[in-house]
Amino acid sequence: MPARIFVDTPLHADSAEISLPAAAARHVQVLRLQPGHSVLVFDGRGGEWQAEVTHMGRSEVRVRLLARHVVQRELSHGVHLAVVMPANDRMDGLVEKATELGAASIQPLMAERSVLRLSGERAQKKCAHWLGVAVAAAEQCGRTQLPLVHPVQNLASWLAQLSPDSSQRRWLLSPGAQQTLATALPQPGTTTLVLSGPEGGLSPAEEAAALARGFTALALGPRILRADTAPLAVLGTLSLLGADGV
Known part of the structure; x- marks a missing residue:
């Protein structure tokens, strides 16, 4: 299968030959592709292009767009993850696997018991890094759309900004809850928002605030999953079910 390359610029039929942005060019150079080699190019907005390398230089790589393929590899209904960031770079793996499993967006959060706390320029750099992780995962897994990686927010502020949405399923992952994922799946909803806490869990006040915002x-199950495992378990289940819950 040809290498898949993400291009952070809109692709159009009239863009017969394009110079790849620096990151994409480096990817092609690392693969040691030469003029005449086939590649698949996508811009994260849906669909992908069959293309051919036309020029390989030290500072510039050009490809010719040949044909656009309309492909659909997204979940039928959007699944959005709101995760209190796990520590020790576990967020990298979470973003990677969430992209592979089809997450529509990822909202990094900080809560009362957060170990990892980010703000200012450091938070911006981390989000840019996580977007790069998502790009690499999308190139590998065949996605043609990238998940949105939102700026880091405090949980309380984020909850306060949520608008009522009766068509959206909102799930709060809580080990002590009486209801299980299996019993919640038949609930109707066009999108699903999954809120997951940090290593020490959300505080009782935070859980109450989430429930007040329409979360269930x-x-x-009977085991306590890691902060980076729990949201992926839900996303994996919905991915296998097509995100419809049925």
Whole structure:
């Protein structure tokens, strides 16, 4: 299968030959592709282009767009993850796997018991890094759309900004909840928003605030999953079910 290359610029039929942005050019150079080699190019907005390398230089790589393929590899309904960031770079793996499993967006959060706390320029750099992780995962797994990686927010502020949405399923992952994911799946909804806490869990006040915003508390089983495992378990289940819950 040809290498898949993400290009952070809109691709059009009239863009017969394009110079790849620096990151994409480096990717092609690392693969040691030469003029005449086939590649698949996508811009993260849906669909992908069959293309051919036409020029390989030290500072410039050009490809010719040949044909656009309309492909659909997204979940039928959007699944959005709101995760209190796990520590020790575990967020990298979470973003990677969430991209592979089809997450529509990822909202990094900080809560009362957060170990990882980011703000200012450091938070911006981390989000840019996580977007790069998502790009690499999308290139590998065949996605033609990238998940949105939102700026880091405090949980309380983020909850306060949520608008009422009766068509959206909102799930709060809570080990002590009486309801389980299996019993919640048949609920109707066009999108699903999954809120997951940090290593020490959300505080009782934070859980109460989430419930007041329309979240339903769900348990995932008898075992306590890591902060980076729990949201992926839900996303994986919805991915296998097509995100419809049925």
